[in-house]
Amino acid sequence: MSAAPTFPPLLTGVAVVPGEDPFEKACAMAALGCDGGTVVHDLRVDRMRMAAVFAPEVVLEQAMAMLPVCGIGFQNALGALAPPEVAVHLTWEGGIRVNGARCGRMRVTAAQDAPDAVPDWLVVGIEVPLIQTEADPGLTLDITALRDEGCAELDAVELLESWARHMLVWINRWEEDGNAPVHAEWMGLLTGVGAPVERGGHSGTFLGVDDRFGMLIRDSETTHLVPMSSLVGETR
Template sequence: MAQPTFPPLMQGQAVTAGADPFDRARALAALGCDAGTVVHNVQADRLRAALVVAPEVPLADAMAMMPLCGVGFQNALGALAPPEVAVHLGWDGTIRVNGARCGTLRVAAATDAPDAVPDWLVVGLDVAILQTAQAPGATPDVTALHDEGCAEVDPQTLLEAWARHTLNWINRWDGAGNAPLHGEWMGLAHGVGEAVEQGGLTGTFLGVDERFGMLLRDGDQTHLLPLTTLLGDR
């Protein structure tokens, strides 16, 4: 099988079938690999990938890479899937296709100090292509791309498209800041105006602040949950 093709400034690295690209990307990042490295594991039933970036801004601002990668995925699948396929993004990294959970984004960084500039930041993507454990319809809130009209979407082509669209958004973010990304993400956000539970708190999801922190209304009090609360172990 031919290796994926990535745009300039990005380079791919495949891992073996049983390996987690997110873990591998974190290890490579800690060793000082080039920014733009995309570690990937493309299988018939599952697409996993992780992008290494080298932020030049404090972590609190660099965390925008997580929603940015989600928007990049929506743009990529939107270009490849039938027009009736809807993709929405949860604040916690959940990817929903036609309303059901189909994948996740997760993030790790070299530091968890919001005001520090991290040496590296990794965003991981994990998307179900085929459901193997359950028959279609057995778990209505969990789905896979093939069950949602995307049987013609090739996982490797989707990976390549995700890289291209994500790089495009990184370039826009570099030039224009959070505003265009904020507008795009809010149009795709899942659960705004609904009751949610996040970080041990329950309330109404009002939206996000300028740094994509969750605004959670609990009675007369509004809580702000910064994106850094979603950081995984380093």
């Protein structure tokens, strides 16, 4: 692993002290008024964690696009650095899957959770295991780590830097063209479409997402919408 990561001009990196959670640190910094574009990170031998602070200028339901934007950025970054046989997919609620197995997660929270209000800040966090730390990884076949999936030579600093660059690319596309390109890219990475699902008090078939990335669930009578803003704070 190389030294300190280098970020594009619009982003500022902040390394946590040992024992700190980058997501919680980012939330605390955002509450104190840090600039949007702050990326808090913790890179260890066995895992990498990072969290980005955003300063939305739109209501929460629109700002939630930053969750798929960060996920797409991570998939693009890992795709650029990992061997070509490594497949990365995302779940609607923020799960990361590598070659079909669970490999980390994303989470999101904001200063306010009202969907129609502009939040003072929004934070998206990503954590990914590099090495499995379970006593017997063979007992958890649905859980994996990047090194187990052909990424033994992957440098966490390079992955963090690549994620930052790809994330900025997708933020720019979102700002210029709206949700459409993000929606199209994310749908190609989304797992679970067509499968049974329970979410937001509804159960049925996961049909896909609407134009604001809300989950569409079809039961025997109708289609229900679970807005993406319902994820705010869910896994904090």
